[in-house]
Amino acid sequence: MNFYQIMRVMKITMVIITCFLVQVSASTYAQRVTMNLKNSPIHVVLEEIRKQTKYDFSYDVNVFKNAQPVNVNVKAATIEQVLKACFLNQPFTYIIKAESSFYFAR
Incomplete structure (x- = not known):
């Protein structure tokens, strides 16, 4: 894997983690x-x-x-x-x- 592929995987991982955390926060509040x-x-x-x-x-x-x-x-x-x-x-x-x-x- 080259540098750009690693960066793309890291970005996708961060988006998925952020979406998960936002969902957990919303369900806790509601x-x-x-x-x-x-x-x-x-x-x-x-x-x-x-x-x-x-x-x-x-x-x-x-x-x-x-x-x-x-x-x-x-x-x-x-x-x-x-x-x-x-x-x-x-x-x-x-x-x-x-x-x-x-x-x-x-």
Whole structure:
């Protein structure tokens, strides 16, 4: 093999490795959640998401004291879909700062 053939093989290998890593990253971020909770506090929903996905949440426990209980019935939903259902008609917002950190505020 000459130099150009070796370089071509190395380039193809790098493209394949890059595609593989991007796919692994995307599938990790798009984890799916299944739950059926009725009249549950928001912190229970967040704990269930944490158990199923290993995502961490950052929030002040006192923020959710005045929250209405929530009903969440989802099957293979994304974390964003679950959070949307959880915070529907609630006086709270959430911000996704990183893949594994969520911050909640009034």
